[in-house]
Amino acid sequence: MKAITLVVLAVFLSSALTGVSAKEVPFPDVPRIPKEALKLILGNPDVIILDVRIEDQWQIADGKIVRAIHEDPEKYESWANKYPREKILILYCVQPSEATSATTAQRLKEKGFSKTFALKGGWREWKASAFPIQKKLSVKQECAKCHGQKSPKIVSDWQLSKHGRNEVSCSVCHGARHVSEKDVDQVVPVKPDKCAMCHQIQSDQFKSGKHSKAWSAMKAMPTAHRQSMVSKQGIKGCGGCHRIGLKTEAEIGALKEKGSDFGIASCDACHTRHNFSVKEARQPQVCQACHTGFDTSQWEIYSSSKHGVKFLIEQSIIPLELIATPSCQICHMQKGDHAVRTAWGFLAVRLPMPDDKQWASDRTIILQALGVLDRDATPTTRFNVLKAADVARFTQKDWQKERDKMLMICNKCHSFSDARKELEKGDQMIKAADHLMAEAIRIVAELYQDGILDKPESYPDAFPDLLALHDAPTVIEQKLFTMFFQHRTRAFQGTFHTNPDYAERLGWSEMRKGLTEIKSLAAALQEKNK
16 A cells, blocks of 8 residues: 555656756755645555644634644644654645645654655645545534533533644534434444544554454453443443443444443543543553553552652653653553553463473463363464454564563663563563462362362363353352452562562462462362262
């Protein structure tokens, strides 16, 4: 796709630049792209269209080119780095001479953007040709009047937002069919694709990250159907956080049927309605809403770590952009990248198997207890489900890519060698925790093998199933589930987040305690069944 786009640009540029004198246009080294060429590649995800009309011009503008993102040309230093340098940037302004767009394009070239173009003739020629534009719509007075009484805080929130300042009106997101309390059912549900109209880059990134898989990951759990409606469809249990994931039209329909309009969107999980603030979403507290509690204690771990304590102190006295201490977003959303992923993933299992024979044996047992491998260590259908949910890395290349990204962040304050050593301590904690976990699984598996525990109908095999979660049928398996999802998770996440209390006392030590309890329960069951 990108190669075809470059060919299109090359063909049009060769004719467009013929006869142009260096004295006739500002920054003649910045290539101009004719409007006909831009029209051909409007939908290409490799192309980013930037509207760089100055603020006074933008405020009175009645529209923009479809998919264009408005940026203040005078503030290019503050927004340039959020765009990938490998993308094709096409800039336009009002002037037929492309003065502002060419000037800004040149500045971007100096910052390392090699594929920058100015639209020949700018906005005026594009509009005069009746090429695709997106109208700027003002808020209907009836919207403000009614919702100012019925839900005034929504209106005031929107007025404070960037949407409000740029006249992204109610109808842009919610449609124009709802005009009174008698047709509330005509309100268009806001889905991620609606946000992608203006935020295509972030949308594409989000779709390739683990957050977009959250809803399908929840539904893939073998006991998901046992959750109460309030927990899942009502978005008050697992669904309250997993709602960030993308949903099919059928799933959205099911939610609405159950009376839950909340939870259909994804972006507002972090950019809360109706302010949708980027500044808000950059605060680590945003992550606290979901990354807390039993098996997702990242907030408790981070906020009480050296990094977290330092950041939270600095947050109240230093502007956010000047804080050097890492936050969730700095480490896991580098340069605003919405494709959130980690090397070890949620389950801290991966492929290929390690060279260490003991660790490979322990990991095999864990993967069998997760139902990813069968008793012969052959991948099961659940393997593909977990792979699709993006909760683990399944190739060395994929794992190394995420590890290298983290090393680059650590290197902003620490040497590569020190950073590598600290991350490897996390790897070693996983190895040690896996050994305890595998021993506990083998003990419970032996109870099934000896017929002391009966195979539940929902289990694929007479073998413990960690993904039975809190629906595990026996006390000893409940202990096993807690040991894996709570204590093992805290042990390795505490190590990676440099929190000794969670790594040792609330992680590793609790695993040791859990193993002892499982041994004791198994002995009692064996004695009872003699």
